[in-house]
Amino acid sequence: MSHRLAEIADALGARLEGDGDLPITGAAEPGMAGPCDLALAMDPKYAAGLDGGQARAAILWDGADWRALGLKAALFVPRPRYAMAGVTRALDPGPGIAPGIHPSAVIDPSAQIGTGAAIGPFAVIGARAQVGAGSRIGAQCCIGEDAVLGADALLMPGVRIGARVCIGARFIAHFGAVVGGDGFSFVTPETSKVETARQTLGAGQAETTAQSWTRIHSLGGVEIGSDVELGSNTTIDRGTIRDTRIGRGTKIDNLVQVGHNVTIGEDCLICGQVGIAGSARIGNRVVLGGQVGVSDNIFVGDDVVAGGSTKIYSNAPAGRMLLGSPAMRMDSQIELYKAQRRLPRLLAQMAELQKTVKALSETLGRRDRD
Numbered sequence: 001m002s003h004r005l006a007e008i009a010d011a012l013g014a015r016l017e018g019d020g021d022l023p024i025t026g027a028a029e030p031g032m033a034g035p036c037d038l039a040l041a042m043d044p045k046y047a048a049g050l051d052g053g054q055a056r057a058a059i060l061w062d063g064a065d066w067r068a069l070g071l072k073a074a075l076f077v078p079r080p081r082y083a084m085a086g087v088t089r090a091l092d093p094g095p096g097i098a099p100g101i102h103p104s105a106v107i108d109p110s111a112q113i114g115t116g117a118a119i120g121p122f123a124v125i126g127a128r129a130q131v132g133a134g135s136r137i138g139a140q141c142c143i144g145e146d147a148v149l150g151a152d153a154l155l156m157p158g159v160r161i162g163a164r165v166c167i168g169a170r171f172i173a174h175f176g177a178v179v180g181g182d183g184f185s186f187v188t189p190e191t192s193k194v195e196t197a198r199q200t201l202g203a204g205q206a207e208t209t210a211q212s213w214t215r216i217h218s219l220g221g222v223e224i225g226s227d228v229e230l231g232s233n234t235t236i237d238r239g240t241i242r243d244t245r246i247g248r249g250t251k252i253d254n255l256v257q258v259g260h261n262v263t264i265g266e267d268c269l270i271c272g273q274v275g276i277a278g279s280a281r282i283g284n285r286v287v288l289g290g291q292v293g294v295s296d297n298i299f300v301g302d303d304v305v306a307g308g309s310t311k312i313y314s315n316a317p318a319g320r321m322l323l324g325s326p327a328m329r330m331d332s333q334i335e336l337y338k339a340q341r342r343l344p345r346l347l348a349q350m351a352e353l354q355k356t357v358k359a360l361s362e363t364l365g366r367r368d369r370d
Contacts, residue, residue, distance in 0.1 A: 001025065001093055005057050008038065009075055012086045014059070017066060018073025022057050027087050030055060038087065041069075042080035059083060095156060097136040114151065132169065144180065150226065162238060168226030168248065176233040180222045183237040183244075183260025183278060186213040216240060218260060225249070231256065231272070247284065265302070283318065305330075 006020030028037040030049030039055035041047060041064075050058065050069050057073040059080060060066055066074035077083040097118045107113065107125040114133030123141045125131065131143065132151035141155045144163035149155075153171040161167070162180020173179070188211045220239025225248030230236070236258040238244060244258065247266035257275045258264065264276070265284035274288045277296035282288075286300055289308035294300060301318030311325035324333035 001091070002036070003090060005038070005073055005075070008087065008090055011090050012075065012077055012083050014075040014077045014083065016073065016075055018057070018071065020073065022073055024057065024091075027091055028053070028055070030058065033058075038075075038091075040084065040087075042077075042083075059087070095136070095138060095154070097138055102139075108145075120157070126163070147180070156232075162222070164221035164238070165224070166221065166243075167224040168228065170227050171224065172229040174230065174232040174234075174254070177230040178233075178235045179224070179230070180238045181235060182218040183216075183240055185216040185218070185240055185260060185278065187216055188213060220244065220261070222246070225266070228252070234258075237262075237278075253290075259296070271308070 002023045002025050004020060005022040005024055006016060008024055009016040009020065023036055024038050025036040027040055028034065030039045030041045030046050031052035033039040033053035033055035035054045035056055037055055039050060039053060039058035041050055041058045041060055043061055047069060056071060058066070058071055059075045059077060061080070062076055064074065097120050099118050101107070101119045102121040102123070104121045105119045105123045105125070107119070108127040108129070110127050111125045111129045111131070113119070113131050114135060116133055117131050117135045117137070119125070119137045120139040120141070122139055123137050125143050126145035126147065128146045129143045130148045131137065132149055132153060134151055135149055135153040137155050138157035138159065140157055141159045143149060143161045144165065146164050147161050148166045149161065150167055150169035150171060152169055153167065155173050156175045158176045159173045160178045165180040192211055218238045218240055220241050220243045222236055222238050223243040224246045227249045228246055229251045231252060231254035233254055234252055234256040236244060236246065237260040239261045242261060244261060245263045247264055247268065249267040250264055250270070252270040253272040255273045256270055259276055259278035259280070261279040262276050262282070264270070264282040265286065267285045268282060269287045271288060271290040273291045276282065276294045279297045280294045281299045282294070283300060283302035283304065285303050287305045289306055289310065291309045292306045293311045295313045298312065298315050300312060300316045301320070303319045304316050305321045306312060306327065307323040307330060309325065310322050310327045312322065312327045316322060316327065321330040322328065323330040
């Protein structure tokens with residue numbers, strides 16, 4: 001797939017200088033670019049790499065002299081990183097799911113398949129399921145009974161969509177994602193040790209008794225808004241009674257666990273290995289860094305940003321920037337970390353002071369005896 005450089009410039013709203021007829025088939029780092037690659041040299045620190053590659057065109061920083069860099073053309077954009085979204089979109093060939101319905105796909109007669117949908121080999125579409133127009137369903141995907149998948153969805157191979165899941169338009173799910181598995185919800189006939197720990201916060205010694213767990217079935221579903229993306233092997237559990245909900249425009253990375261009854265707002269960014277426990281509520285535009293943990297039944301306000309490995313055990317006010325375990329204000333956590341790094345030196349100084357005080361005490365004691 002080849003594009004003229006001028007076509008890419010138009011798609012990006014970029015300023016083009018030089019030969020707009022150059023063919024572009026891919027994008028590359030400057031030092032690895034071939035003659036038909038668009039080199040991504042959007043900062044002066046990448047300029048030296050152009051000498052090691054064969055690029056004839058590049059995206060450059062504002063004010064760069066593309067002729068002096070040995071190029072035949074250049075693109076200039078106001079926000080280089082944002083331009084990467086447009087470049088990669090234009091050059092991405094997609095997953096290669098063949099048009100039409102593969103003969104090996106198993107589709108219930110009551111399912112509704114929208115116009116132009118593509119369904120790959122060994123996919124299974126359940127009873128009364130609805131697949132939106134223009135959707136692409138990869139090999140070995142499974143869509144459960146009464147599930148609704150909006151228009152222009154893309155399911156990569158191995159995605160599982162459970163029964164009664166409702167998903168908006170332009171949904172993307174990567175390899176192995178699972179939406180609509182049962183929630184992890186169990187109860188004991190008597191008060192459990194978990195309930196006792198929650199009530200007493202571990203005060204005293206709980207009586208040791210045998211316990212067996214009884215499953216609470218998940219009757220709810222999962223509701224996902226439009227323009228949501230799920231990473232590989234991410235799992236979203238169905239609600240116990242009400243639906244688990246993911247808001248419009250939210251992007252979720254690989255290996256994320258979203259528990260039953262969780263509500264996530266719009267335009268959130270949930271990074272890899274995040275775990276959100278049951279019935280937690282996440283506001284709009286929240287960013288959770290890698291390995292963040294959110295306890296059950298708490299609320300994280302709008303526009304909260306939590307750095308990697310933060311553990312949020314209690315409600316987080318809107319707009320707060322959090323870090324650490326337990327979570328605290330990011331600036332306070334950094335100051336605490338700096339203080340912890342100073343502790344070995346402070347302890348060594350304290351030990352020296354103790355020796356000095358002891359020596360002075362012994363000297364004064366001898367003087368008193370003399």
